[in-house]
Amino acid sequence: MITNERLRGSIASAGIRPADLAEAVAVDTKTVERWITKGRMPHRTHRLSVARRLEVDEAYLWPQVLTDPATQAASVAELLELYPSRSAVPHDVWRRLIAGTREALDVLIYAGTFLFEQHQLGDVVREKARDGVRFRILLGDETATAVRLRAKEEGTAGGLEGRIQLHRRYLRGVLGLPGVEVRTHGTTLYNSLFRFDHDLLVNGHAYGAVAGQSPVLHLRRVPGGRMWDHYMRSFEEVWKLGGPEG
Numbered sequence: 001m002i003t004n005e006r007l008r009g010s011i012a013s014a015g016i017r018p019a020d021l022a023e024a025v026a027v028d029t030k031t032v033e034r035w036i037t038k039g040r041m042p043h044r045t046h047r048l049s050v051a052r053r054l055e056v057d058e059a060y061l062w063p064q065v066l067t068d069p070a071t072q073a074a075s076v077a078e079l080l081e082l083y084p085s086r087s088a089v090p091h092d093v094w095r096r097l098i099a100g101t102r103e104a105l106d107v108l109i110y111a112g113t114f115l116f117e118q119h120q121l122g123d124v125v126r127e128k129a130r131d132g133v134r135f136r137i138l139l140g141d142e143t144a145t146a147v148r149l150r151a152k153e154e155g156t157a158g159g160l161e162g163r164i165q166l167h168r169r170y171l172r173g174v175l176g177l178p179g180v181e182v183r184t185h186g187t188t189l190y191n192s193l194f195r196f197d198h199d200l201l202v203n204g205h206a207y208g209a210v211a212g213q214s215p216v217l218h219l220r221r222v223p224g225g226r227m228w229d230h231y232m233r234s235f236e237e238v239w240k241l242g243g244p245e246g
Contacts, residue, residue: 002039011036019216025049027045041065044224057233059226078225078227081218086203089216091118097196098124106195108185108235110140110147111163114212116170125174134179137171138242140164140236144186154210168245175245183242193235202231 011021018036024031025046034040041062042050051058059065083089098105098119105128107115115121125135140147142161151160171182192203192211202217221228 002242003037004039004061007050008036010056010061014054021050021053024053042111059063061148075182078219078222079217079225080199080220081219085213086114087212088217089218092118093218097194097199097201101128101196101232102131103199104136104195104233106135106193106235108138108189108191108193108238110150110189110192111160111167111237112192113137113163113167116167122170122174125171126182129174129177129180132179135174135181137180137182137225138185139168139171139182140189141184141186141243146186150189153208155208156210164217171245182245183239184245185238185242187238187241191231191234193231195232195235198228200228200231 011018014021016024018032019029022032025032026049027042027046031042035042041047041064047058047062047065051061054061105124108122109115112121125137129135140160142148142164147160147164154160168182168184174180175182189205191205194201194203198221200217200219200221202219203211203214204214206214207210215226219228219231
């Protein structure tokens with residue numbers, strides 16, 4: 001019999017008992033015990049509930065989900081488009097995604113100059129905040145080692161830091177609006193992320209190349225898919241580390 005030691009350990013790390021987890025996900029305590037002692041895999045709804053409660057990925061607790069045909073098919077369905085570079089993303093796509101956002105717009109960048117120069121991000125925040133859209137914007141901390149290193153690697157030393165300072169100044173004008181939060185971060189920027197409700201643009205980064213030259217994935221959240229959630233979990237982790245602006 002194969003026990004699920006990852007689940008057992010995650011429950012302990014969360015400082016709770018199996019009975020507490022059972023209550024949180026609305027199952028019997030014996031059901032949770034069977035998940036642990038008999039290695040049984042719950043239905044997807046319960047897997048996701050457990051993963052959220054324990055703050056871990058469901059694939060860590062149950063690695064077999066990665067080879068599940070339904071999960072793989074859903075993840076493929078999430079990918080709407082692959083662009084060879086961010087500059088190849090049509091302006092109309094950005095316009096449509098921004099205009100169509102009704103609930104949440106999240107951004108993880110260092111500077112994101114194009115958002116301010118081409119899409120008037122400050123004005124967008126002001127307008128949509130009045131309509132109840134929630135904004136979370138993560139800008140780079142220009143004093144951070146990772147940011148300075150990135151600037152050096154892409155050959156924009158000095159320029160990147162200056163752009164960040166300018167954009168922070170722009171965004172100070174929207175601080176305090178309902179639902180608007182701006183934080184700074186000094187983490188390594190593996191991907192720039194642009195979330196518009198259930199759509200997500202993922203701009204990968206490559207050593208020595210500016211972000212506009214790197215590919216972009218256009219994902220749309222699909223039940224059972226993993227990519228959208230995978231990237232948004234990284235946003236949430238950086239958000240926790242970010243410092244408040246203003």
